[in-house]
Amino acid sequence: MSTPLPGTLTLGSFVLPNRLFVAPMAGVTDRPFRVLCKKLGAGYAVSEMVTSRKDLWNSLKTSRRANHEGEPAPISVQIAGTDAAMMAEAAAYNIDRGAQIIDINMGCPAKKVCNKWAGSALMQDEPLALQIVEAVVAACAPRGVPVTLKMRTGWCQAEKNAVALARAAESAGIAMVTVHGRTREQGYSGRAEYDTIAAVKAALRIPVVANGDIDSPRKAREVLAATGADAIMVGRAAQGRPWIFAEIAHFLATGEELPAPRIADAKRWLVEHLHDHYALYGELTGMRSARKHIGWAVRALPGGEDFRRRMNALERCEDQVRALTDWLDALADAHERLPYLPVADDAANDEQHQDEDQERRLTA
Incomplete structure (x- = not known):
């Protein structure tokens, strides 16, 4: 189903097949999810953030995030922290474990990250942010590994410094900048704005990536134009809908929208993803953490909420797979393709917050 765009993008020694990227999301973009998105049209995917704290590298949570077995290149790993030397060491640690691109996190708005002055909190301290960039680039450059940066527009409405920080990062050797069109203060509330992203693009020579509220092929075209x-x-739009990348690619290339996937195809992709997910996490954690992926996939389908509640009561991986398969087969008796229903933005955001809470419980 992958449909490369006419324009590829070069990042270091890699030529990305298209310009549609998967955002790093804690508790979501693990290796099985990245593999699925790449299979269904994404040209590039960034891992969940990996801490720069060395004392946590041997934890089960970090070891899973550093597992890239079977993942198509390029493998991009996001690192987070507040100490330049520690961030440089974290970059080297992840390169030794297969990372081919290192991404610096200056975009995460989560309180547990920002309270430690990591993530988007670094945008309040431009000298420290630049020290981190310089240290990570110095650690990666001798090994031929490009370094990218993900940021927000600023800390708050009164402190939008994305352009200044992006310029400094480019001068320090950053190969690509991604900007989420919100401040840290906004979190995921309100609407993303794109004027700041346009200003960053106009100020830099390196590639600039737009992020925030891109949830349809038409919105993708609007954001690129803006x-x-x-x-x-x-x-978030890829949660439960990983084929959105193929839909966007097709629309940008042809101006025509793809029909929704056939239920038989969606079932195959989702079941393959579940088995990959269970293989990484094991029976108990895999069963629990798979619930959110299944829930995202069915929430916009007729009867999806009722099914999700029933499925959440199941306690074995094989029961989850059987239940999802049977439910989709029954849906296919009435529809050839996925019959989407509208989903309110607030409900989707509430579910995102619930899943972040679940991620903390499962991996603390």
Whole structure:
């Protein structure tokens, strides 16, 4: 189903097949999810953030995030922290474990990250942010590994410094910048704005990626036109709908919208993803963490909420697979293709917050 766009993008020694990227999301963009998105049209995917704290590298959570077995190149790993030397060491650690691109996190708005002055909190301290960039680039450059940066528009409405920080990062050797069109203060509330992304694009020579509220092929085209960005990054809209990348690619290339996937195809992709997910996490954690992926996939389908509640009571991986298969087979008796229903934005955001809470419980 992958449909490369006419324009590829070069990042270091890699030529990306298209300009449609998967955003790094904690508790979501693990290796099985990245593999699925790449299979269904994404040209590039960034991992969940990996901490720069060395004392946590041997934890089960970090070891899973550093597992890239079977993942198509290029493998991009996002690192987070507040100490330049530690971030440089974290970059080397992940390169030794297969990372081919290192991404610096200056975009995460989560309180547990920002309270430690990591993530988007670094945008409040431009000298420290630049020290981190310089240290990570110095650690990666001798090994031929490009370094990218993901940021927000600023800390708050009164402190939008994305252009200044992006310029400094480019001068320090950053190969690509992604900008989420919100401040840290906004979190995921309100609407993303794209004027700041357009200003960053106009100020830099390196590729700039637009991120925020891209949830349809038409919105993707609008954002590209509004920002002039070199690529777009999709986050929450890919949850439960990983084929959105193929849909966007087709629309940008032809101006025509693809029909919804056939239920038989969606079932095959989702079941393959579940088995890959269970293989990484094991029976108990895999069963629990798979619930959110299944829930995202069915929430916009007729009867999806009722099915999700029933499925959440199941306690074995094989029962989850059987239940999902049977439910989709029954849906296919009435529809050839996925019959989407409208989903309110607030409900989707509430579910995102619930899943973040679940991620903390499962991996603390």
